[in-house]
Amino acid sequence: MSAVAASLSPPAAADGGRRRRVKPVEASLRRAASGGGSSWRSERRLMSELERTVTTGAAERVIRSYVCSKSERATLAALSRLLMDSDPLAVPFYEAVTQARWFKWSSIHAAAVAALLDSNGGTEESRSLISSSISRLDSTSELALFYCDLMAAFSSRGLRDRAIDFYAQLRTMPLSGGKIYTAMIKSLCLMDLAGEAEEALREMISQGYQPEAYHFGLVAKCYGKAGSLVEMERVIASMSDAGIRLGTGAANIVLSCYSSCRDHSRMLTWLKKMCKLRIAPTTKAFNFVLNSCPTVALMAQELGPLLPLSITGLVKKLKSASPWPAEAELVQELLASSSVIDKAMHWSESEVKLNLHGFSTISAYVLMLQWVDALKAHSTLPLEVSLVCGIGKHSDVRGEPKVRELAQEVLSRMGCPLRLSTRNKGRLVAKRDRVKLWLATDWSSPAAEGSTDQSHNESNQQPFVLTLLRKVGQVLSSFVQFSKGEA
Structure with missing residues (x-):
């Protein structure tokens, strides 16, 4: 494979140092292969060094040095990262790994490298790698699992x-063992072959292997992704025939499929069923439902002058303005049945904190309105009140952190005293006395909660004035803190 490695290893700088977005399939292969991300920093250093290389020889020297000096875990994690990014340097890296003293053949890595070779024009080299891998396998079960990994990698x-x-x-081949059926069902679902995956699930049951909710969930999600909601519902319903209780994972899969199709009526019915079964919506469910609500999404995106600043105002606006008949009722049902706010809000003797990590901007907006209601409901508050919004490190969108931007804007319109912490740029904070004073005032915006009879100029000027005042306040606050430091 050396010649192939050389032909597939152009200077990394040629693509501007940008790497492909991680695919779900490749991410799952990495988790299976490396078992975690404890070597993240060393991976970053390796990628940085490889991006600076300008010749194939220099890149190979960096690779050999890394493989010789790092642990098995760190090296396999780096290999998986290169494979996830479809980096041609994954091929020479894999060659270096096979020569390490600790090397153990991995079905997942071999399949991924073979697929990368094939996709880059190295069909013969790919077939050679597959053939040599098959020759080292001792049992039919090992070969079956390798074929499953090849299906996933190539698809x-x-x-x-x-x-x-x-x-x-x-x-x-004669198949036996629940592990093989699990791998086959997963691979078929990755190939979007829902019918074949369901057939494999039936065969698994007929062979006497007990499936889990995970297997039904894979098949149901595969149908749902294809828009076959009736088939998805049938597979979920069949779980009870196998003696499996509907759980949070399967419930979330159904919500995610309804969300993709923006079927509010079915989502509403499903939420009510979850309530009867005492399955509380999770953070994922919260995101799925609210992300499928176009009117709420538009509010959170535009942050217009008539933005509702309370849950009551939000529901009222949805009932009057949403072109989707079930949207308002869906939001009401979600908020009534969800305990997400209780899990996202942490109380202690010293602090009450709302943590927005894991929430979309739309969900963060609604959760903040719930949070204010929760603060009002408590007669006493801890010494400090804070809101953790992060700095956008895990966001798919580059630039200004969207959740932080939304949190600052919404709180500013409310007149909330929470301000960006000087120690943590992903946290808004204020002292108890200032928050209590704010909660005691009537800060609701008449434009947002009341009549919409305003002139066009007033509608355009209000957000500008509020934004200007917020920016001036931040500048003055920074100046005062700097002056205190100088003193």
């Missing part, structure tokens, strides 16, 4: 015909 790179060929070869 994730768009090589569907090759993936189907591996499936055909797999079906010629």
